[in-house]
Amino acid sequence: MKPVFMTYTKKDLINLAVCMFLSVLIIPTFITTEYWYTSILIPWLCLALATIGQQIVMGYTGQLALGAAGFMAAGAFAMFNLILRVPDLGFVGSLIVSGLIAAAFGILFGLPSLKVRGIYLMVATLASQFFIIWMIDKFGWFKNYDSSGIITAQDIVIMGKPFTTPLAMYFVCLAVTTVLTLLAMNMARGSTGRNWMAVRDMDIAAESMGVSLLRTKVQAFAISAFYCGVAGALFAFCYLKSLEPVAFDIKLSFKILFMCILGGLGTINGAFIGAAFILLFPVLLNAIGNNVFHGAIDATIISSIEQVIFGGLMIIFMIYEPLGMAKLWENLKVSLKSKLSSSGTKSLKSSAQKSE
Amino acid sequence: MVDELLFFMEVLVGGLLAGTMYSLVALGFVLIFKASATFNFSQGAMVFFSVLAFCGFMQDFNIPFVLAFILAALLMVVVGLCTERLVLRPLMNASEDTVLMATIGLGYVLEGLAQAAWGVEVRRLDLGIGDFPVPWIADNLKLFISALDITAGLVAAIMIIGLFLLFKYTKIGLGLRAVADDAGAASSIGIPLKHIMLLVWSAAGVVALVAGCMWGARAGVQFALVDLALKALPVLIIGGFSSIPGAIIGGLIIGAVEKVLEVYIGPFFGGAIEGWAPYVLAIFFLLYRPEGLFGEKIIRRV
Numbered sequence: 001m002k003p004v005f006m007t008y009t010k011k012d013l014i015n016l017a018v019c020m021f022l023s024v025l026i027i028p029t030f031i032t033t034e035y036w037y038t039s040i041l042i043p044w045l046c047l048a049l050a051t052i053g054q055q056i057v058m059g060y061t062g063q064l065a066l067g068a069a070g071f072m073a074a075g076a077f078a079m080f081n082l083i084l085r086v087p088d089l090g091f092v093g094s095l096i097v098s099g100l101i102a103a104a105f106g107i108l109f110g111l112p113s114l115k116v117r118g119i120y121l122m123v124a125t126l127a128s129q130f131f132i133i134w135m136i137d138k139f140g141w142f143k144n145y146d147s148s149g150i151i152t153a154q155d156i157v158i159m160g161k162p163f164t165t166p167l168a169m170y171f172v173c174l175a176v177t178t179v180l181t182l183l184a185m186n187m188a189r190g191s192t193g194r195n196w197m198a199v200r201d202m203d204i205a206a207e208s209m210g211v212s213l214l215r216t217k218v219q220a221f222a223i224s225a226f227y228c229g230v231a232g233a234l235f236a237f238c239y240l241k242s243l244e245p246v247a248f249d250i251k252l253s254f255k256i257l258f259m260c261i262l263g264g265l266g267t268i269n270g271a272f273i274g275a276a277f278i279l280l281f282p283v284l285l286n287a288i289g290n291n292v293f294h295g296a297i298d299a300t301i302i303s304s305i306e307q308v309i310f311g312g313l314m315i316i317f318m319i320y321e322p323l324g325m326a327k328l329w330e331n332l333k334v335s336l337k338s339k340l341s342s343s344g345t346k347s348l349k350s351s352a353q354k355s356e
Numbered sequence: 357m358v359d360e361l362l363f364f365m366e367v368l369v370g371g372l373l374a375g376t377m378y379s380l381v382a383l384g385f386v387l388i389f390k391a392s393a394t395f396n397f398s399q400g401a402m403v404f405f406s407v408l409a410f411c412g413f414m415q416d417f418n419i420p421f422v423l424a425f426i427l428a429a430l431l432m433v434v435v436g437l438c439t440e441r442l443v444l445r446p447l448m449n450a451s452e453d454t455v456l457m458a459t460i461g462l463g464y465v466l467e468g469l470a471q472a473a474w475g476v477e478v479r480r481l482d483l484g485i486g487d488f489p490v491p492w493i494a495d496n497l498k499l500f501i502s503a504l505d506i507t508a509g510l511v512a513a514i515m516i517i518g519l520f521l522l523f524k525y526t527k528i529g530l531g532l533r534a535v536a537d538d539a540g541a542a543s544s545i546g547i548p549l550k551h552i553m554l555l556v557w558s559a560a561g562v563v564a565l566v567a568g569c570m571w572g573a574r575a576g577v578q579f580a581l582v583d584l585a586l587k588a589l590p591v592l593i594i595g596g597f598s599s600i601p602g603a604i605i606g607g608l609i610i611g612a613v614e615k616v617l618e619v620y621i622g623p624f625f626g627g628a629i630e631g632w633a634p635y636v637l638a639i640f641f642l643l644y645r646p647e648g649l650f651g652e653k654i655i656r657r658v
Binding site: 123139314 | 461468472626
């Protein structure tokens with residue numbers, strides 16, 4: 001299909017319009033319970049954004065990285081300090097600058113990717129995870145010398161208006177996520193994304209065709225870390241409403257990795273599907289535990305079962321559909337379409353026979 | 357001056373011996389990597405799974421120590437069998453990264469199963485070896501070295517020698533090396549690939565059990581073991597993924613460096629640099645010697 005605007009096709013614009021209609025009009029009118037905003041929708045948007053970051057470096061550029069939570073922490077604490085120390089910057093300005101700070105970390109810890117790949121790179125990125133969390137934990141300046149370890153996040157104020165209700169925070173997250181998602185789609189389809197994918201598919205071949213590995217990889221890491229940083233800031237300010245380094249530990253990195261892989265490597269909508277699945281599945285499991293078994297199963301057992309299922313799904317997807325849920329969705333659409341069209345041709349044929 | 361030197365020696369020896377604990381975990385990784393060029397990310401989970409089962413057998417069913425150990429080892433063989441059947445065989449022709457991600461999933465499954473079966477509370481594991489300085493060494497050499505550390509060192513040494521002999525001199529070892537070199541060629545000359553895989557995964561499971569016993573005796577049998585096992589990754593990078601001696605040397609280097617840095621440089625930064633120092637060290641190694649000290653040079657074709 002021909003792009004209508006930048007790299008977006010007519011189909012994309014229709015999709016965008018539908019999504020915007022659903023998220024701006026339908027959801028706020030029909031969902032009124034705060035629980036849905038504070039525990040599902042806001043973390044979903046934040047984590048989906050972080051997963052897009054992971055997608056860029058892992059799904060598109062093919063670099064096995066495992067430090068998303070570290071960059072999220074960098075973004076979150078940068079945001080806290082920027083609002084505290086440079087109040088003139090405003091919320092949006094601080095969000096961008098904290099993303100850039102996270103991107104700087106991304107460049108630094110992405111440099112090993114020039115030399116190594118696969119599991120080796122994974123270890124190198126683990127360094128970023130542990131180092132960033134340690135640094136924030138040990139240097140009091142980052143936490144404004146707060147001794148309690150948990151800092152309350154400042155209220156979100158944009159253009160002098162406070163955004164403190166769950167609905168308002170949802171709109172903040174939605175706006176940021178929409179803009180960044182569109183940007184990511186644009187990058188992924190443009191020359192930037194083509195370079196990423198060339199490097200993913202065969203880096204040596206890409207290099208011999210004139211794609212600069214240094215530029216492409218460092219760019220991917222920087223942009224990925226930017227996304228994670230912004231996501232981390234939103235995660236801390238809209239969802240957790242507090243800042244503590246422990247919230248961004250290695251477990252969160254693994255969670256984002258799972259969202260990325262189960263959702264579908266190398267797809268943007270996969271990030272949203274994966275994040276929704278990983279967030280909603282435990283809710284569903286708990287509901288089953290409470291309503292079907294009436295709490296007869298211990299909560300720790302339920303969380304263990306959840307872990308087994310996530311791990312099992314990971315194995316199953318790797319074996320049968322390495323491209324994840326996004327691909328399943330795609331297959332479903334294709335098969336539905338072919339069914340519709342084949343039944344369409346059948347009816348045409350039968351009517352043609354009748355007319356004979 | 358003498359006191360300072362003694363203190364340094366103590367830190368160094370303590371670090372080296374603690375490093376052998378990392379080596380034990382790393383050994384399991386190397387075994388599987390050597391035979392199948394698969395990086396088994398679930399090795400840490402296997403450590404946790406096996407030792408928790410061992411503790412469970414002993415504490416919940418009152419099975420005697422030796423029998424419980426044998427049962428746990430058999431359980432690991434079953435885990436190896438299931439892994440080979442359900443995970444590795446379907447992924448025979450998949451790319452390295454795909455298999456790696458599948459083993460991350462496997463790790464999750466094992467962690468979840470272990471916790472569902474045996475609960476989440478921290479268990480104490482008493483091997484009958486105290487984690488306190490050996491009096492004889494403390495008196496004669498004025499070094500305070502834990503008995504558990506020495507045992508771990510000895511166990512590691514025995515396992516390395518055993519595995520080395522196995523790889524070098526037995527027919528099975530020859531088969532293992534052939535499979536590692538080229539699985540397709542090996543199976544075409546009649547080496548039973550399935551058996552070799554089963555054997556390697558079982559051996560890695562037993563190694564995990566031994567490593568888990570050592571770690572469990574020190575830190576308690578708990579979920580944190582999985583994170584500790586992550587530290588085996590920098591060990592592997594330094595030593596090389598396919599070298600058994602490399603796992604040992606790497607472990608020693610990591611153990612010594614992290615202890616020395618923690619004691620001498622740590623206080624300037626508020627401590628706990630142990631958490632990331634091994635990884636940063638690994639990055640420096642990666643930049644200068646990506647294949648590790650003993651690893652084979654990685655050659656990639658377009």
